[in-house]
Amino acid sequence: GAAGATGFGSMADTGLLESLLRLLEKVDGGTDSQDVAADLGVDHQVIVGAVKSLQALGEVISTEQKSSKHWELTGEGREIAEQGSHEARVFNAIPDEGLPQNGLMKMPSGKVGFSKAMSNKWIRLDKAHEGGPRVFKTVETIEDTVRDKLQLVQKGQSAKLEDKEKTELKKRKLLSEVTVKSYWITKGSSFSTTITKQETELTPEMIASGSWKEKKFKPYNFEAMGVAPDCGHLHPLMKVRTQFRQIFLEMGFTEMPTNNFIESSFWNFDSLFLQINPQQHPARDQHDTFFISDPALAHEFPQDYLERVKQVHSEGGYGSQGYKYDWKIEEAQKNLLRTHTTAVSARMLYKLAQQEKFTPVKYFSIDRVFRNETLDATHLAEFHQIEGVVADYGLTLGNLMGVLHQFFTKLGITKLRFKPAYNPYTEPSMEVFSYHEGLKKWVEVGNSGVFRPEMLLPMGLPEGVSVIAWGLSLERPTMIKYGINNIRELVGHKVNLQMVYDSPICRLDS
């Protein structure tokens, strides 16, 4: 934290700090920490430590980090700068009458010096000399340029050497190029040449005694992160659910009771004018169903409504040709995990139809549905469906588009267009597309339609009543909102809790 970071491991001693400050006082425009090190005769690292200590005191000094490359002698290079190059040392060791080769080779610089001096043509070897091979000088004097060059570098005048020369010396491991991080130090806004002891934190005693007025406080490090509050976190998908609930409530929609995962085929399929046996259903792949073995069958239906449903499926009626197949109660009774929340919408619309007088309604729900389908990065066996339903006299397709426009505007989506589609229980059916600015294309964001008369009229709803509806999944917009590609990273027990801890609040329209 900002407060915690004011302490430093090894505070440079006050004397050094004050020497540095006094030095700084005398120069205009600042100085380099390397020069300070040279001036005070201490190692550069010690000065770096001192600079850090002074930084921690606030605006006493201000600094700018610099990085420079420079040439430095290696150990061997330093030796040569002092004692001369190996070849020079060999040359100097040879008296006018020469020296036996084997004696010369025993010198510390012998081997390297001999070959270099030979190639410089400073010496010659008389192999046939009596008493064994003997080395003689060939010139009177020599110029030890290697030593001269190294001494230049040592004096900090490496710039006087040509690059080729430096590379050559580097190859001989006499020179190396090092990067030095140093500071350019200037006076800070509260520059002073004396150091006062600083307090870490304000204490109750200081407040009581008023001593805080005389004290200096260590500055905070505002670059550091704070301490995370000790709190719980809402799950991101549930945060998005809350926002969708809010949007529906703002639009005057009443929440449907969707707390019934187990549904009969009757309400899940037949009541919607979906062919009872999903085997026969043309869009069966959308309805891969989990059936229930225990309790296998539903045992209670509104009997006269069931008869009307049976009739419209098998024979038609209400202006419909029907599907003309043998409708069986045994199929309708089969329990399943609901494949859509529209099963609940059907129950609600049936209930509405039983009212003595029809009243317009707007309903919504957001709850789990189940599909027994192949799982992948975007499909799970269960997901949340968002559904909106409006029932009133004389609703039009234009009305459905209008409601969708308002709904999606609240999600921050204003560019909508509609594609004709097929859905067995709505006619017309429309897929809703929105223009995705990032992908630069239209993407599907939901499905919608007008419930078929074959679904509504057997329920007993008045002839002129239209019911418009739309649906979308909760997971998809959430994955887009939070940038999650695999649904398993969002839903289920495998989620990383850190993701839950870190997820921001959800405002769908921003």
Added chain:
Amino acid sequence: MPTVSVKRDLLFEALGQKYTDEEFDELCFEFGLELDEITSEKEILSREQGDEKAEGASDVVLYKIDVPANRYDLLCLEGLVRGLQVFKEKLEAPRYKRVSPADGGEPQRLVITEETASVRPHAVAAVLRNITFTQERYESFIELQEKLHQNICRKRTLVAIGTHDLDTISGPFTYTAKPPGDIRFKPLNQSKEYTAAELISHYKTDSHLRHYLHIIENEPLYPIIYDNNGIVLSMPPVINGDHSKISLKTKNIFIECTATDQTKAKITLDMIVTMFSEYCDEPFTWVSSYTLCIELAYRTETLSGDFINKRVGINESAESIAQLLTRMCLRSEVSGEGDLIQVEIPPTRADVIHACDIMEDAAIAYGFNNIIRSTPRTYTVANQLPLNKLTELLRQDLTAAGFTEALTFALCSQEDIADKLRKNIVETRAVHISNPKTAEFQVVRTCLLPGLLKTLAANRKMPLPLKLFEISDVVLKDETKDVGARNNRRLCAVYYNKSPGFEVIHGLLDRVMQLLDVKPGRNQGYHIQAAEDSTFFPGRCAEIFSCGKSIGHLGVLHPDVISRSELTMPCSAIDMDIEPFL
């Protein structure tokens, strides 16, 4: 949604116009199709089997077009082109009619015997006479049958199609059913005869046909079609005979559809005949020859312009609406009485079963995106579901109490809710799923604890303590409900740390009760009392009572529960019903 794959250049040639990909995509969108993918055989092969296998494959551009699941008339190039040309008013919808054989001979007959009743009771048939195939037309003909088989025919369970070279067989034909031992013929593209029983075992390993064997395999009688000389045409729904197989040179085709659903058999046959009569002699007279049962029925519906206007939300004259419908292959005329429109439903549009289907076609032709969007005037006051309102409020305060929300699956294995929690599956009152693909989906959860324990296990590397909660539904069998089961909204929380932290979970209970405005106390308040529960460590479990009613448990989890959940630290938990607080 079925996908139809057509060659782009062939499509454009048939449409008499070239489109850019974008233009064609736009046309599809407007018409209710979706240009799903632009590819080639080579690209598909290379993607599925690698570049090597794709070597030399065709790189002719293919359009993969998604077609609505009820539009069987758009499942082939011929149908797509016809639909789009009529939509663009470049072609008048053809009028299909059945005719008697040109030579004045008797129409062909297919006799259905009683034996078929037990296995596959329905059959319809037709003859296409004087057809001219090209390689492309022939391929499309085969492909359409396959598309129909996969869609309306529900993988041949409802309907199976057989097509035959009429000139190799002679009617009348007989559709009957026989014991598999009594059936013997040379099947399509085989070199010898097999009995039906042999065929079943022969095709067990056939990657294509083995999927259809189950439809008849265990039946005492197998469906079979013979010609007048006892030649086998087909053994539906598995395989045709080799004798009558069609080729590029076939001129007269006998088409039979056998079925368990007569309506769908008729639709299927109508589709094949209407799509391919285009290639019969006398182009665009749409001659299709006739045999028994084929209907090619046109139906007329009468509806008012006002109905369409009011349902769609537009204001068009009856004439203009008739024109819109005609563009959707629904030939329409204003009848002269008021704004009544007579709409003729062709045999290709089996999807039109109600006036609302006609209304939709008018809206599509008008253009969905040309309809003015308007807000309905429906006035309503919003209400939250009390149970969800309570849930929302509690969730907020549980996070304020330092617990993090988990979101776990409602489906799980029997082991999750029984063995792992040291419970007997019978006592759980769990709802069982009959067709789970894996053990993960055997039952609906009866408590929230398994999901939270799995969440802990997946997050063992997170800093301790871990404090999780979930408020969600479990499902329990309940005889009093129409479906025999009900949801129950529960609150579950766990505390996972180096020490069990019973006091933390107990403190959470106290906080929840405070939020619910229930005071500690025996009668009108809440209290906990020692209880035995196999999920919990003996002596470390208490039952929660509110207003004298048991609403759940809290305690330190049994060490076996911890290790069976792949956890290593002590853990305390609370699991309670929140529905009593509504």
